[in-house]
Amino acid sequence: MSRKRDTYRYVLRDGRDVVQYGISNDPEARVNEHADDRKRFTTMNVVGPVVTRESALQWERTRIEEYCRTHEGKKPRYNKV
Numbered sequence: 001m002s003r004k005r006d007t008y009r010y011v012l013r014d015g016r017d018v019v020q021y022g023i024s025n026d027p028e029a030r031v032n033e034h035a036d037d038r039k040r041f042t043t044m045n046v047v048g049p050v051v052t053r054e055s056a057l058q059w060e061r062t063r064i065e066e067y068c069r070t071h072e073g074k075k076p077r078y079n080k081v
Contacts, residue, residue, distance in 0.1 A: 005049075007024070022079075030044075
């Protein structure tokens with residue numbers, strides 16, 4: 001049985017700064033949710049092809065960890081985990 005590929009990975013940026021790494025099954029709706037939450041950003045870029053939810057979650061964790069390593073332990077502005 002194959003796993004369903006229905007999850008997009010994205011990067012939310014404010015100018016050149018990464019402010020959030022995230023995943024969604026509907027990127028268009030997600031960008032509107034971020035705007036409604038009054039998050040300050042200029043672009044949302046979908047990264048790579050559609051993947052399984054498990055793969056997307058691992059990608060998100062890895063990207064946040066890498067960001068922390070290169071930014072003195074700080075997380076992207078809107079990532080909580």
